Amino acid sequence: MSEHSDSPDCTDAQARFARQFIEAIPHSRALGMQLDMIGNGTSVISMPYDLRLVGDPRTGVIHGGAVSALMDTCCGAAVMSHPEAPAGTATIDLRIDYMRAATPGQRITAKASCYHVTRSVAFVRATAYDDDETHPVASATGAFTIERPKKAKP
Numbered sequence: 001m002s003e004h005s006d007s008p009d010c011t012d013a014q015a016r017f018a019r020q021f022i023e024a025i026p027h028s029r030a031l032g033m034q035l036d037m038i039g040n041g042t043s044v045i046s047m048p049y050d051l052r053l054v055g056d057p058r059t060g061v062i063h064g065g066a067v068s069a070l071m072d073t074c075c076g077a078a079v080m081s082h083p084e085a086p087a088g089t090a091t092i093d094l095r096i097d098y099m100r101a102a103t104p105g106q107r108i109t110a111k112a113s114c115y116h117v118t119r120s121v122a123f124v125r126a127t128a129y130d131d132d133e134t135h136p137v138a139s140a141t142g143a144f145t146i147e148r149p150k151k152a153k154p
Contacts, residue, residue: 018080027069041114043077049105060104067128071140074110075124079144082114087147094142102137106130122146
């Protein structure tokens with residue numbers, strides 16, 4: 001996976017932590033996910049077209065479960081890169097609306113933004129698209145737990 005931070009609010013340590021988190025998820029590796037951008041509560045993760053992920057052999061369309069996994073992982077990375085620097089996160093709820101089939105043979109990219117954080121919950125929006133960024137494959141909204149870093153005792 002490649003990584004970079006486009007934001008002064010996202011430290012290199014946050015980006016490294018998010019990258020390690022994503023790489024530790026077996027399905028992220030199996031799907032060939034690549035961390036393309038992370039910083040300041042946003043992330044971009046993509047995955048290549050792979051015949052192993054085709055849901056309908058007649059059409060060659062990637063299975064919705066692979067798109068769902070990509071969007072969930074991207075949302076979690078966005079939460080982890082939020083300026084309030086949570087130590088970890090987990091999905092509470094994720095609603096995905098599929099708008100069209102991804103074009104066979106094209107890479108799928110998800111972009112997520114963590115737009116609101118409370119003491120214990122982060123809220124995220126995301127879109128997934130193929131080469132036609134103007135017509136999303138899917139959109140998502142979700143809520144994620146926030147595990148804050150433990151403060152050292154004096």
